[in-house]
Amino acid sequence: MHLPAILPWGAAEGFSKQMLLVLLSVAIIATFFVLAARKQQLVPGKLQFAGEAAYGFVRNGIAKDIIGGRDFIKYVPLLFSLFFFILVNNIYGAIPLIQLPTFSHVGGAYVLAGLVYFTWIAIGVKKNGLRYFKLATVPSGVPWFILPIVIPIEIISNFLVRPVTHSLRLFATMLAGHLIVMIAGSGIEYLVMQENVLLKGTSVLVLAGAIAMYMLEALIMVLQAYVFTLLTAIYIEGALHADSH
């Protein structure tokens, strides 16, 4: 089911299959969108239309709807890159022979969540100055005697928990999906090898379950790419409009 790892699996050093897939995803995305965008026809062809639909989905469906205003376009490249980078890397997990969602290795999720974390903090500080940290942690309209409780909660939820959940959500769903498919595959293998015919027959049930899980996984792969990008857009929007929250 798997392509073998190129160099020692899970090793601290060496070039792994996961790394190859990450770089391949960059090549796939860049090639596809550069080809699609290159012609710039007013009446698009099929490729250009597909590219524009994909681009428009992130541009209008996420960036414009969540961030809005006139300067949402500034954040479109980041959101666009995040969405398709995560999408392609997740979908690897649904492709036979490849079958490795690269974010089932936690490092990539940390990197992207970290980038987003520093990005929205930088946006908030640039927009509001150092006052941003006060705006982000002291909610307006809260009675003063609740503030001692609210402020620590806000600090923890905004600045400590947020990047962790942001990265682990992606990583955990991908790892879990990967494990489920893998366990189902091993289970089928195990059941088929049983002597008992009835027991052997139950492998069909596992197969049906595995296919259903595979479909669910495929959905979750797309969904997690969307959720990660959407949350990024929400964080950026929150940083931009900290004074109205």
Next chain:
Amino acid sequence: MNQLIISAATEGEVNPLMPNLWEMGVVLVGFLILLFIVVKFVVPMFEKTFAERAEAIEGGIAKAEKAQAEASAALEEYKQQLTDARTEANRIREEARAEGAQILADLKEKAAAESARITAQAHAQIESERQAAVVSLRSEVGTLATTLAGRIVGESLNDDERAARVVDRFLADLESQNAGAAK
């Protein structure tokens, strides 16, 4: 099964939350390359296409709206001109009628005046001729009477023959005189 056990055995000691630094590096570099390509090429090209398309569509709509506005303005103008022309025609017709009537009245008046003038002139002429005739008759009758009387007195009135001659001569003179005057 063996595979699972082996992977569980090898990965069992590895905390899945501990990242592989090399993988992190590859993801970071790969993502930044992608971001660079997107910032540099993909987004500008798509945005340019979108802008051009929006401009083309909006330009087309604006052009169509302008053409429609122009057309309706022209229609309005033509209608206005038509109305103006009708009004003008009516006005001219009315004027012509009034003018015609005026001219007719003037002519009538002028004709009446002319006829009155001619009549008056004729009257005056007749009157003056009559006066002249009266005057000349009066003077001529006097002269005639005087001449006749002188002639009569100069000849013997006893002699019938002579008297008749005198009268004849007088008449002949008168006639010749008349003929001379006629000449």
